[in-house]
Amino acid sequence: MTRPVLHGADYSVYVRIARMALEEKGVDYELVPLDIFAADGIPAWYLRNHPFGRIPAFEHDGFRLFETNAITRYVDEAFDGPALQPADARGRARMGQMTGMLDAYGYRAMVWDVAVERLEKAEPDEALIAGGLSQAETVLRVLTSLKAPGRWLLGDQVTLADLHAAPIIAYFLKVAEGQKLLAEFADIQGWYTHIAARPSFARTEKAE
16 A cells, blocks of 8 residues: 555644554654645645645545544554554544544634734734633633543543644643643643653654
């Protein structure tokens, strides 16, 4: 089989999620750089891979996928290596609940409304940041309530839930407000210490 290809930029949270899954499975893959914010815009050819012009997009032996959850599930099931999904239906449902919650309620608030707003804007919108922090607090509280006993979010097994949450929270922690809020959630802070120590996390970190 040919080496899988992932299109995207190393600054992207969702590209990093997919890369972490590939790294955890030990898959030799190619990251093809694609900056959707480039001055020239999105290349026309890329819309064949992702008709909505987002990243990442994935290709393996002529099989194309977009949407990070679909990509990571395929990576887990198509390649050898440690299983990244629980064996039981309830565990997989909880994993899907966590990743869905992070997509729907965590990503925008933590990454764009707080971190990007604080880091990238000459005059940050403090009301937007405050609203993002309020939403982030709810996300962290719910994530704490859903977390199983053990080192990882679903207990003793690293799953796609951990790989989904780590890049989002890592971006949130680029700013002091994110660091301060996470410190109020000891279980999630402890979990983050463990996931940040994994080789898959280090190998996908964007060089500053």
